[in-house]
Amino acid sequence: MECTESQSKMSAFADGELDASAARQLTQHLAHCPDCARAYEQLLALRAAVSQHGVRHAAPAALQQRLRQALQEEGKTAKEKPRGWKWAQLPWTWINLGVAGVSTTAFAVTLALYLSVPSDAERLDQEIVASHFRSLMPDHLADVASSDQHTVKPWFSGKLDFSPPVVDLAQAGFPLVGGRLDYIRQRPVAALAYRRHQHVLNLYVWPDQAQRDAPPRLTVRQGYHLIRWSRSGMEYRLISDLNVPELMDFERRLAAQIDKEALP
Secondary structure (H helix, E strand, O other), X not given: OOXXXXXXXXXXXXXOOOOHHHHHHHHHHHHHOHHHHHHHHHHHHHHHHHHHHOOOOOOOHHHHHHHHHHHHHHHHHHHOOOOOOXXXXXXXXXXXXXXXXXXXXXXXXXXXXXXXXXXXHHHHHHHHHHHXXXXXXXXXXXXXXXXXXXXXXXXXEOOEOOOXXXXXXXXXXXXXXXXXXXXXXXXXXXXXXXXXOOEEEEEEEEEOOOOOOEEEEEEEEOOEEEEEEEEOOEEEEEEEOOOHHHHHHHHHHHHHHHHHHHOO
16 A cells, blocks of 8 residues: 555544455554554544544434424425415415425434434544554553563552553463553553454553443444453453454453452
């Protein structure tokens, strides 16, 4: 892939509009082209700034329902044939029909704008993907590079207001690479990096405000597999281009090891 083609596809890649093949080709190009990688990182930074500081208002469910009902009623009114027309009333009739048409269009545009606003979960996934991509840049993967969990875990002390679980899964084929601080949902979180052959796995951990367990759920964002779940007061996000069976195997082994180490 040439740099010109790469740069023309960056926005679509950031929006998750590329297919898996094109996303993989662009990812490979960015991994070997510092100029394009820097340009894409600047694009992600701009998107993050707009997402963080831009003002968005999602329509409540009741408002969305009222808008749909209004659209339906306006449509019925426009289809009804007026009766008992008088020539003197004709200009006003056309004016009223014009106003109804404009009103219907305005409702449709408003509804489309409200419903196109991404959900909180989608915005969070976008942040995770952007962070994962930044970590793949040279010297961005780990602030503390170590395969020893007893080195990585104490490093977070004093840097976070919680103690993230750090486990070693090297014997299972997922060696720990290190850890770093990241910023997700406008708060600092722990990011732990693992490897599986040539694949990088990023695990994000922060306290779960709702304090409820949620089973793993898999999504695909911009060619990456992303698993999210909540467990024992913590939220987890795991992302990689690793195949799904091995990624799910990592999640199961991680949860089992965390539960094992939590036993008295």
